[in-house]
Amino acid sequence: MTQQQAVFNQGLISFLQASPTPAHAVENMVRQLQEAGFSPLHEGESWVLEPGQGYFLVRGGRSLLAFRLGQQPVVEAGVCMMGAHTDSPCLKVKPNPELVRQGYLQLGVEVYGGVLMHPWFDRDLSLAGQVYFRNEAGQLQQALVDLGEPVAVIPSLAIHLNREANKSSEVNAQLHLPPVLGAAESAVDGEVAEPALKRLLASWLKREGHQVAEVVDFDLCFYDTQPPALVGLEQSFISSARLDNLLSCYVGLQALLATDQGQAATSLLVCNDHEEVGSASAIGAEGPFLESVLRRLSGDEQQYQRMIARSLLVSCDNAHAVHPNYADKHDENHGPKMNAGPVIKLNANQRYATSSETAALFAGFCATAGVPVQRFVVRSDMGCGSTIGPIAATRLGVRVVDVGAPQWAMHSIRETAGTQDAWYLCQALQAFITGWTGQE
Structure with a gap:
């Protein structure tokens, strides 16, 4: 683990410790956005937006949307979108x-x-x-x-x-x-x-x-109240509550904060509450929060449809790492390992929204960033979880790839992830933002 990765992980640990609820997570993300010069917006007011500037909105105190407006119009360059959720069981x-x-x-x-x-x-x-x-x-x-x-x-x-x-x-x-x-x-x-x-x-x-x-x-x-910790003989793991899915919120936020004012395409992060109970709420992914902001950014209906056709949403939600004591719970060819890179999640029954096109695109971002990538498919005789990805794809008609850092003990009071994987995912997201050209 490099010094840069160690600093990144300490930031993640501090964020996890300070965010016992979705409302606290949003408050902490807002603080980082304001420190980086992002300005607050309010849905009930008119917006005057400037290219290169960063903005954020909060809905219900527990869902957040932040973006940096690109130098190119959104109808030409599309929007680089990242999605995660603030709630945990x-x-x-x-x-x-x-x-x-x-x-x-x-x-x-x-x-x-x-x-x-x-x-x-x-x-x-x-x-x-x-x-x-x-x-x-x-x-x-x-x-x-x-x-x-x-x-x-x-x-x-x-x-x-x-x-x-x-x-x-x-x-x-x-x-x-x-x-x-x-x-x-x-x-x-x-x-x-x-x-x-x-x-x-x-x-x-x-x-x-x-x-x-x-x-x-x-x-x-x-x-x-037990604080997060680095564990393992070589501190290979992060052990903490709420890794699912505050890890993705933190990673997406750091990728957004790494953008600069000269960025061509608009980059956007949305972190919704209520994913763990189906997302059907005014502040959940099935609600209108993301769509309403995108429509305000695009203008009329034709411009909105042009923008959507040139956009991609990377839905970030942690993946099931193969458990050494329960390896038979995984498909033998699709068991993601810790510290081996972000996981592309696929499901033939559309529990994940990944397509072969979006999987190829994300694998390309990982290659550009120089990080490894893995793929997960649930065993054919087991049920599959889901994410905000299929909801966003259905509601917006946008291309989506479902990805996540591998972890153990999902939905436990204390979960475990690899110390390399959050960093790997952040590098891949930064490659996505900087390399996106709005291709249809």
């Missing part, structure tokens, strides 16, 4: 969460996305997310909250009380997942406890300098 706090069981205070949770549940047990958990509150003047305000310190745990049941735990152990999300916050003094089991969570949030907000008269609502999730 997690445990979200219910609106009225307080539970009292056996004298302990717990919070009820919903399972968000395809969570691998067992790794959530016996972890030091904290809370983070968006909180809406009224100040002393009665005004509704919003703030990001990250308690930072461990405030809860989901204890495992001792094996002495479940001798079959290592053979089969079902997790009931309603009964077994509510985290324990502590003792509920003088409480009776089953009673609705005093809203301890809102008191906790109000106290935290006041310490941060906010005037809080009443906490009105929140969008909170639990997260593991």
Whole structure:
């Protein structure tokens, strides 16, 4: 690992640590964009855009779109698009969460996305997310909250009380997942406890300098407080929560920030929330966020269609690396390895949007960047996941290639990726941006 790669990975680790929720990830990306001179845009206002300048928009606080306008018109050069998602599977706090069981205070949770549940047990958990509150003047305000310190745990049941735990152990999300916050003094089991969570949030907000008269609502999730780390004998791996898919958000952002004002084609990054639950929302990939911006950039319908015909979207979402203990879960000719380069993802049933043309184009970007490339096809007797790629292809009619860095333990509370692969993917994306000529 070179010094440049080491600095890149430390930036990734810092981003992962500072982004326990999609809203925090967007806030951190906005900060980097502003430091690089990108200007904010608002969908409800008129836009006056200048070639070479960078701009960004935020929708719902959890989805972000940023672009640098090229020197050539978008209808001639097209748009170099990169897509990722800001959300990860997690445990979200219910609106009225307080539970009292056996004298302990717990919070009820919903399972968000395809969570691998067992790794959530016996972890030091904290809370983070968006909180809406009224100040002393009665005004509704919003703030990001990250308690930072461990405030809860989901204890495992001792094996002495479940001798079959290592053979089969079902997790009931309603009964077994509510985290324990502590003792509920003088409480009776089953009673609705005093809203301890809102008191906790109000106290935290006041310490941060906010005037809080009443906490009105929140969008909170639990997260593991163990920080990301480089692991392995030669620090070959990055171990962290939310690698799927904050790794792709970070990589796409760094590729965009590496562009310069003399770039011919327009380069764009979109990071949507709600991919893990289907993307069907106003801020998800199935919503109008990306399309509405592209239409404003192009002008009338004919110009829009010309632009789309000359554009390409690289949909970035991590891929399944072959697991040495479960190698039979992969097709023997399509098992991506760690630190062996970005993965082109293909599926005959269109769960990925890659075509032979777009696969060839991306392989060319990798060759230009001097990085290796791999291909993944799921076993023919297994189901295949999906990404924002097919959604964007269907909604926009744009060419798409689905790619990603290989990783282990996808959708676990802690995942593992190679220390080389995020860097490799970033180099390939930069080659895409600098080499795109708007070919049809």
